Amino acid sequence: MKKLKIIMTGGGSAGHVTPNLALIPKLKKIGYDIQYIGTQNGIERKIIENENIKYHVISSGKLRRYFDIKNFSDPFKVIKGIFEAASIIRKEKPNIVFSKGGFVSVPVVIGAYLNKVPVITHESDMTPGLANKLAVPFCTKICVTFPESIKFIKKDKAVLTGTPIRTQLFSGSKLKGRKICGFEDNKPILMVIGGSLGSKIINDIIRTNLDQLLAKYNIIHICGKGNLENKFSNKKAYKQFDYVREELADLMAASDIFISRAGANVIFELLALKKPNLLIPLSGKSSRGDQILNAGSFEKSGYSLVVQEEKLTSELLIKKLEYLYEHKDKFIMKMNSSVLNNGVDSIIELIKKCTK
Incomplete structure (x- = not known):
């Protein structure tokens, strides 16, 4: 045949x-x-x-x-x-x-x-x-x-x-993810994903507030090709990657909460893995507004918190992350009930x- x-x-x-x-x-x-x-x-x-x-x-x-x-x-x-x-x-x-x-x-x-x-x-x-x-x-x-x-x-x-999701994402090891990053304590892990090309706005606000964030979290930051910052290499609780392929499943398994853009692929991966997340969709000024619609749907369903790019401030970022971590079980419960x-x-x- x-x-x-x-x-x-x-x-x-x-x-x-x-x-x-x-x-x-x-x-x-x-x-x-x-x-x-x-x-x-x-x-x-x-x-x-x-x-x-x-x-x-x-x-x-x-x-x-x-x-x-x-x-x-x-x-x-x-x-x-x-x-x-x-x-x-x-x-x-x-x-x-x-x-x-x-x-x-x-x-x-x-x-x-x-x-x-x-x-x-x-x-x-x-x-x-x-x-x-x-x-x-x-x-x-x-x-x-x-x-x-x-x-x-x-x-x-x-x-x-x-949306089709790679099966290997479900086989990540939390222990292996922590080992890859070399984190030395058991603080919760915040993972930041700015899309395959990175996001300057997200990169900048994370790095501006890095010391305050590191007081509470270990941070995995996928910042996009060409966006690594050597001046932060001495911070052991802050692990930067320009792009991740093979280790992604382990890093996601190790992470407790996420900051992400709102491209459909990544938000459905977060939903499938039941990972509480704060979405910062790409602005309508620099896109056709699809990420804003995606984020709105997830916020309405109770899967995500959302901050619009134009309203993003350091104070609001810290406040939203605190709420997300304190109420992470509520978000996980909503994601568990999803039919998507x-x-x-x-x-x-x-x-x-x-x-x-």
Whole structure:
């Protein structure tokens, strides 16, 4: 019997790649040959090639909502990418394409459609991003993470699946996490996550209040590439990382409370791991406001505390963290009652159902 083949795509940020990683082990287990289409220098290339998956390169322009001179040239890159993706798909003959979004996904989804290959797209945020909005007409099904998302998509295409979460995150060791950091006492651990690229606002406010925070917590700070500060290297209760891969499960297992941006992938990981958290969503001034909506949904459900970026002060940060730690059991109880489960099985079943 001929082996089933799936081509996956998604890129531009780690958030458009890591959910694909969550699906890959199970897809391999049930017999799919997996390949990937991405850009030459996108973050997705290194991540996927580390998984020993065949990687195809296409051209793609970035999709922007703001004025940029590249807006005049990038549509031609997208058109070129459509022809390149269509050619790859015609040659490789996949049974299905799975897209996680990001600007690289648009040419791939259209290329699959032109080859009459079914496409499943996953939207992490409450409202579809620009890439997924453009891709929807060419998709067979759109997986959504939030129940509220269904109203933004044609009902015959939308499927509530939740977001896929990597199984290795559930196998972290608290003891190993503390050992990695070399913490010398049993103070609670605060983990700070600013997204795959880091957050200057979050980095700055943590470091401004570092001495006061270290009086109560050991701190794990994932600050983003190029954002390590050597002047804090002598503080044994403060462990900085620019990016974490293999050790992430252990560090998350060791941590008691979190400060995080409100990207859908990370907040659903915190929900799955039952980790009390304070969310600081990316401002609407520098985004389409998706993180604000994500955070609002989690706050309404009782899973998170939220501080808007524009209102963030040192005093408010300390106050919210104190409340979060004192009432952590209340947040854990709410998260335990959530019906939003790991989306891996639901998405895999949909892939099997739609496979040509």
